[in-house]
Amino acid sequence: MPRAIFPAPDHDHERCTSDAIAYAEAQCAARAKRLTPMRRQVLEALLASHNPLGAYEIIERLADKNGRPAPITVYRALDFLRDNGLVHRIESRNAFVACGHNHGGDDLVVFLICERCGAVGEATDGAVAQALKASARAAGFSPKSPIIEIAGVCAHCGGR
Amino acid sequence: MPRAIFPAPDHDHERCTSDAIAYAEAQCAARAKRLTPMRRQVLEALLASHNPLGAYEIIERLADKNGRPAPITVYRALDFLRDNGLVHRIESRNAFVACGHNHGGDDLVVFLICERCGAVGEATDGAVAQALKASARAAGFSPKSPIIEIAGVCAHCGGR
DNA sequence: CGATTTTTGCTGCAGCGCAACATGAAAATC
DNA sequence: GATTTTCATGTTGCGCTGCAGCAAAAATCG
Structure with a gap:
């Protein structure tokens, strides 16, 4: 969720x-x-x-x-x-x-960075975390700290 | 996959x-x-x-x-x-x-960075891309270019 | 060949990030 | 309360990151 x-x-x-x-x-x-x-x-x-x-x-x-x-x-x-x-x-x-x-210490955080206003939102999503872990494991990789940053346009700046 | x-x-x-x-x-x-x-x-x-x-x-x-x-x-x-x-x-x-x-121009790429040997692997995973998009959309955010970098230990360096 | 576009070289500069050492303040121990 | 230990801040200095602006050279095109 x-x-x-x-x-x-x-x-x-x-x-x-x-x-x-x-x-x-x-x-x-x-x-x-x-x-x-x-x-x-x-x-x-x-x-x-x-x-x-x-x-x-x-x-x-x-x-x-x-x-x-x-x-x-x-x-x-x-x-x-x-x-x-x-x-x-x-x-x-x-x-x-x-x-x-809005998240626990070790939660995976997704940063949403608005290209217009520059504001940064944070999202926490278990599904993303699961998918990422699975992907890393499939490559025989033991993940420590994922960094996820997405550039885009936020809702207030008219992104739709 | x-x-x-x-x-x-x-x-x-x-x-x-x-x-x-x-x-x-x-x-x-x-x-x-x-x-x-x-x-x-x-x-x-x-x-x-x-x-x-x-x-x-x-x-x-x-x-x-x-x-x-x-x-x-x-x-x-x-x-x-x-x-x-x-x-x-x-x-x-x-x-x-x-x-x-190993990926198309616009594919989402996950970088796996080994903390021991420093090597970087690339993974492409549709599931991660989907989950990320969904997460961004839920926040009213229109994503452009996601950056995903995971530090960890690669298979050859004994990560398990 | 001459004109235009692309690429490279040069100078200079501002932000980023920290090492190494010295000083000062707070907490713990006696 | 005095001393030791720990932690925080200040000072100096330096190397890396990244690019603007302009000039020269090379490739492409007409």
Whole structure:
């Protein structure tokens, strides 16, 4: 049974953001990890945009009177957030998105990337996962972590 | 019905290479495109290794007494080869592989990337394609070009 | 042969990503 | 409370990725 989430352009973003932060805090607490200011800021920057951001875009958005964080700083925060399932990397874009956390840690996630608005939706689908596993096994291959990214046009941009 | 190709470590590489070159020549002839020396060299470099190569690795391998090609030169050759279905880009590696040409132009291809030996196999599977399409549609998404890359361990490296 | 298209070479540049080391802050142990 | 250990951040530096823009050379066409 497919389950998909694509951010509607008119969704309650305030709410969606605070929910995600609350989830991140809970997740970190549960794992005895620390959601430090730096990490929180990076996550917030990603949440503020439902589009994937490149590392240097994040740096740009975190820049203020106190200067801007060094690339490595942002990358480390991103590593942490990814390790804890709060952020995904979009390989085909060299960019990152906050996770919609509509899926369990090891679920196969399908990223739907809109070519018009750039928004990224996440879908989880057991059927796809099964078919993929079967396909890999048939080649004598033991799959670890599948990456699935689909470019296309989302419903809000008139794709039909 | 899944169809998969994973290069066996003891396969006839001589043959496999010359076949691929012949295919490339045929493909280019059919499309009235030119398989120039540069393009051929890049393709040969990729064929000589069943592992994906980064652009600068290709440059390295093409370097000789006459100097080395500039990055842009290799990228242009790669663009050409990709446009004509002779080379794939492995997004998760920022690298390129020669196409096993075991699939039609628009088929969905699943890349199986061995974490041990680095070899890349290609699988084509209608079931996966169907499931993916269904999943995307359910989210109101019109898919264009899916990218599927699976890291894991291949049969020859003891994956089971 | 001359004109057009295609391909290659050259310069330069911006983003990506991390290694190695130093510093500072927090948590655990005594 | 002081010390040790652990973790997080800052600093410097560098190599890879990828392409724009322009000029020169080669192939194709009329």
